[in-house]
Amino acid sequence: MPDPAADWVRDDRLTAEVLRVDVAGFEGPLDLLLSLSRSQKVDLRRISVRDLAEQYLGFVEQARALRIELAADYLVMAAWLAYLKSRLLLPPDPRDPGPSAADLAAHLAFQLERLAAMRDAAARLMARDRLGQQVFARGLPEDVTRRRDIRYEMTLLDLMRAYARTRTRDEFRPYAMDRDHVFTMEQALERLRGLIGSAATWTDLASFLPKGWDKSPMRRRSATAAHFAAVLELAKAGQITLRQSDPFAAIQLRHRGDG
Amino acid sequence: MTQEPIEKSLFEVPPLAEQERMVEAILFASAEPVSLAEIASRMPHGCDPAEALVILRRRYEGRGVNLMKVGDAYAFRTAADLGHLMHKELRETRKLSRAAIETLAIVAYHQPVTRAEIEEIRGVAVSRGTVDQLMELDWIRLGRRRMTPGRPVTFVVTDSFLDHFGLESARDLPGLKELRAAGLLDNRPLPGAMTDDEDGAVTGQSELFED
């Protein structure tokens, strides 16, 4: 035996289902309002906004009773329509600086009319004879051969430069440290440890440079730098004292001994 | 076949009948509308394709193929009443959503139009996919930015839209005049409310004038 209560619940659920589908079918509150306004069966310009507001609020009420969640914009519209309805019921207040309720209602009617007009225009547009549907383009277009007359801009100078580039390229070789001309600090330190004992008096650092490293500028620079770094190390270790009388003057060193 | 020898001289302009043949050949060969400038550039110097086009258009009136004007361009198209013979050529098109169709109509009738204006007319947000789809179809494109606060982009319809819907220009949209006369294409702001900055700017301005 069917349970009447269960039937009622099912009915209720069905109604809710229908309503949910309907809400989903509307593209926003304005669309819903436009649909509702159709039930008034009058020209949109003569529509009763008050009745429309009533209908909309009734719809929202029903949705709420059926616990259907409405998107926020539907609720915003409901609030606005409730406000508009209450304003429409009151006699206009001439001291109110804002727009009159009649103006607001007229604007809503305008929006509905405009939306309806656009719907209608869209339908007429889509009903036109369309390319690829009723009207067709040439199926066998004869391609325009675009004969490109390409001129390569190139002068004799470009050519010569290019040649020079290829011929001089091998002169640029990848950078590699040339170990033959490098004197390392470790080497210098090693050397100086054996030599500083003889520096009981102030002696120029230059005089400590190894033989054969003072001729070519590249070797001299490397050896000087290595030895300079080495004496700094030795001074730090307290084995020697360094002095320089002026900027850029010769650097001199002396063995510190034990006291 | 009769084929008159064509004077290829640089100095002699071909007779109008010959120019008409040339325009006919150029337009027949192309599936896309060809602009007047393009036609002229391919014809001998001194030709007047505009005049030849008038004659040609008349020649094809009522034929199985008609000469159509699309924006500044021209194209031959089959007569609409013969569409039923062309089922083999029918191109399957993706069905447009209601939102896309309405948005397209709003752009066409209200152009140049901003996204905010489209949303105001439809009463819902325009989804990104809708605009993308219409742009992909090459039916709408970006117009000039509106010179209002925020400098919003605007949308306008393309020549390809005109071609698809068989319109010479956007002025030929069905019912355009009536809609305009009814004031339904006006950008009428909500009284008093500042729904968006554009309308706000307009309202603000009129208020200033009234003070």
Place this chain on the structure above:
Amino acid sequence: MTQEPIEKSLFEVPPLAEQERMVEAILFASAEPVSLAEIASRMPHGCDPAEALVILRRRYEGRGVNLMKVGDAYAFRTAADLGHLMHKELRETRKLSRAAIETLAIVAYHQPVTRAEIEEIRGVAVSRGTVDQLMELDWIRLGRRRMTPGRPVTFVVTDSFLDHFGLESARDLPGLKELRAAGLLDNRPLPGAMTDDEDGAVTGQSELFED
């Protein structure tokens, strides 16, 4: 546009003029030549496309497009004398790629030169495209095969090359030293290693020329 009302009755055969319009539209819109049988199958029952085709063909005689028979099928084609309108000349100036310029320069200075020699001088492989492009431009051509193992082909510059660069012969090209003296070499000299190689190149070149 005048469009006669079309009799859509299943039992009534459209008038010949209407059949002609139909054939015209079908041939126009089809992506390939259409056979008589195919045309007939697409037209209302009872039509005689063969007769319509004859009339249509006559109508297009001497026009910018003609109705042609292609095997057993029919299609519209541009009138033969207007073929020149289907070309569009685009003049463009472009720059050659660096690889192409260098290859050309090496051929000019070392001709006749094999691909292997070009690669050795440039230090990179010479792509087929580069050689093809230079041959297409008619700036280089194949010379005599080198009488060495493998008998490799050689490349030499063409008269058109000499013409383009205003040279009497490739021997007139200045050597590296002259280029440098004339300030045409903008590469920064490297310290030390700049002196020996140059003359070698020039010598090598003249040796090659004497081949």
